[in-house]
Amino acid sequence: MLTQTTHRATPQLPAAQRQLPAASHALTGQIELMGATMPFTRNAEIYGENERAEYLYKLLSGSVRTYKVLNDGRRQIGAFYLPGDLFGLEVGENHMLSAEAIVDCKVLVIKRSSLIGLAMRDPEIARKLWTTTACELQRAQDHIMLLIKTARERVAGFLLEMSARSAAATEVDLPMSRQDIADYLGLTIETVSRTLTQLENAATIAVPTSRRIVLRNRGALSRLNS
Amino acid sequence: MLTQTTHRATPQLPAAQRQLPAASHALTGQIELMGATMPFTRNAEIYGENERAEYLYKLLSGSVRTYKVLNDGRRQIGAFYLPGDLFGLEVGENHMLSAEAIVDCKVLVIKRSSLIGLAMRDPEIARKLWTTTACELQRAQDHIMLLIKTARERVAGFLLEMSARSAAATEVDLPMSRQDIADYLGLTIETVSRTLTQLENAATIAVPTSRRIVLRNRGALSRLNS
DNA sequence: AGCGGCGATTGACTTGGGTCAAGTTCGCAC
DNA sequence: GTGCGAACTTGACCCAAGTCAATCGCCGCT
Numbered sequence: 001m002l003t004q005t006t007h008r009a010t011p012q013l014p015a016a017q018r019q020l021p022a023a024s025h026a027l028t029g030q031i032e033l034m035g036a037t038m039p040f041t042r043n044a045e046i047y048g049e050n051e052r053a054e055y056l057y058k059l060l061s062g063s064v065r066t067y068k069v070l071n072d073g074r075r076q077i078g079a080f081y082l083p084g085d086l087f088g089l090e091v092g093e094n095h096m097l098s099a100e101a102i103v104d105c106k107v108l109v110i111k112r113s114s115l116i117g118l119a120m121r122d123p124e125i126a127r128k129l130w131t132t133t134a135c136e137l138q139r140a141q142d143h144i145m146l147l148i149k150t151a152r153e154r155v156a157g158f159l160l161e162m163s164a165r166s167a168a169a170t171e172v173d174l175p176m177s178r179q180d181i182a183d184y185l186g187l188t189i190e191t192v193s194r195t196l197t198q199l200e201n202a203a204t205i206a207v208p209t210s211r212r213i214v215l216r217n218r219g220a221l222s223r224l225n226s
Numbered sequence: 227m228l229t230q231t232t233h234r235a236t237p238q239l240p241a242a243q244r245q246l247p248a249a250s251h252a253l254t255g256q257i258e259l260m261g262a263t264m265p266f267t268r269n270a271e272i273y274g275e276n277e278r279a280e281y282l283y284k285l286l287s288g289s290v291r292t293y294k295v296l297n298d299g300r301r302q303i304g305a306f307y308l309p310g311d312l313f314g315l316e317v318g319e320n321h322m323l324s325a326e327a328i329v330d331c332k333v334l335v336i337k338r339s340s341l342i343g344l345a346m347r348d349p350e351i352a353r354k355l356w357t358t359t360a361c362e363l364q365r366a367q368d369h370i371m372l373l374i375k376t377a378r379e380r381v382a383g384f385l386l387e388m389s390a391r392s393a394a395a396t397e398v399d400l401p402m403s404r405q406d407i408a409d410y411l412g413l414t415i416e417t418v419s420r421t422l423t424q425l426e427n428a429a430t431i432a433v434p435t436s437r438r439i440v441l442r443n444r445g446a447l448s449r450l451n452s
Numbered sequence: 453a454g455c456g457g458c459g460a461t462t463g464a465c466t467t468g469g470g471t472c473a474a475g476t477t478c479g480c481a482c
Numbered sequence: 483g484t485g486c487g488a489a490c491t492t493g494a495c496c497c498a499a500g501t502c503a504a505t506c507g508c509c510g511c512t
Contacts, residue, residue: 187500191500415489416490417469
């Protein structure tokens with residue numbers, strides 16, 4: 001890789017620590033009353049890539065993954081969504097990724113057309129729609145930065161990101177499988193597993209159960225996170 | 227990687243062939259009259275990561291790269307912009323990436339605040355701002371899909387993308403160096419070079435000069451592009 | 453208790469792409 | 483022309499992560 005000579009003087013906080021302009025806070029008003037709450041069971045499809053984007057979704061409980069599948073079967077997970085997150089908002093007619101429930105979920109479903117109609121009248125709503133899309137863009141750009149790093153850096157970054165998004169300070173409860181993590185990070189399940197045990201051996205984390213991770217040395221993780 | 231069993235029935239066109247909702251067409255109206263045209267010389271910084279985003283930019287001539295630098299010096303190029311493209315539009319206060327002129331450029335510079343003021347009054351403008359951001363999101367998501375592929379697939383995807391964006395059908399004139407391409411694709415300069423000669427040996431492309439590439443077998447490239 | 457079965461871990465081996473080090477080509481200044 | 487430097491290419495070697503395969507551990511079922 002390049003050794004860039006011109007460096008910015010004001011380094012940005014790493015993605016995992018930075019407070020994203022929370023999509024969860026946007027669009028919380030009377031708009032939500034326009035929606036109906038729907039349940040989805042584990043692994044159920046919420047919408048598919050290229051389907052018409054009739055609705056916007058707000059996750060009430062459970063967790064969701066969005067993804068694309070290449071025609072040779074490789075899957076790339078675009079994002080994980082946790083309760084409070086908005087997802088599935090599109091500007092164009094169609095969804096760009098598919099969405100599935102990782103575990104049983106409750107989702108608030110909001111008609112896109114009525115929201116856009118509202119935005120035509122109310123610049124405040126229009127701005128919130130725009131902000132929500134910008135939030136996704138930020139997420140995607142952080143994701144790109146993850147994908148150019150080493151396996152250890154990617155896993156560290158992922159753990160910090162999940163930790164920043166969950167309530168508990170030092171303990172992360174992962175709703176997704178190793179396969180999901182691997183497909184999010186562009187690694188194999190074996191590499192994710194090996195990297196976690198490496199970090200555990202280095203006393204950086206503890207893994208009491210496979211879905212529960214304790215951050216024992218956040219500094220070390222942040223250092224890895226570049 | 228995963229062998230996903232549930233496949234969508236309606237496969238999407240690969241990114242390079244799909245017609246993006248062209249940012250170049252958005253926001254072309256009286257708004258442009260609000261801007262002043264500015265020249266930038268080769269390698270000049272147009273704006274820096276984390277700087278206040280006072281302006282939105284429309285490239286009139288030349289080409290531009292946006293990028294981030296990790297604190298160990300690795301650089302990731304976020305996008306290349308060609309004449310007609312808009313860049314540097316932010317919803318938040320600050321730029322998320324830095325932007326530099328790849329060659330001497332002429333850029334139309336538009337005040338963001340006046341544009342946003344206009345959007346408050348005119349829902350048409352508001353929607354165009356939103357669409358422009360959605361366009362960047364699409365680009366970022368396509369970029370993510372590139373980064374999980376093999377070197378040959380990345381290079382093929384890059385060539386198809388550049389070809390789709392340039393006027394000439396079978397010939398691509400690259401404004402950027404091998405280092406820029408490498409930092410865009412998450413590869414090293416050596417791997418990019420080797421991959422291009424591989425493709426040349428396979429009669430898939432021709433490389434009359436290092437900045438000029440002839441697509442001799444677009445089908446083969448598309449097949450690589452997954 | 454015993455039996456599957458699935459997800460996760462671990463091990464042995466392979467390989468694609470990175471690293472380091474020469475060359476080569478091209479453009480430009482003199 | 484000649485000389486120089488930057489960009490690019492090529493070669494030899496190495497290593498991080500992928501592949502393939504075996505094993506473990508946990509949970510639910512009968």
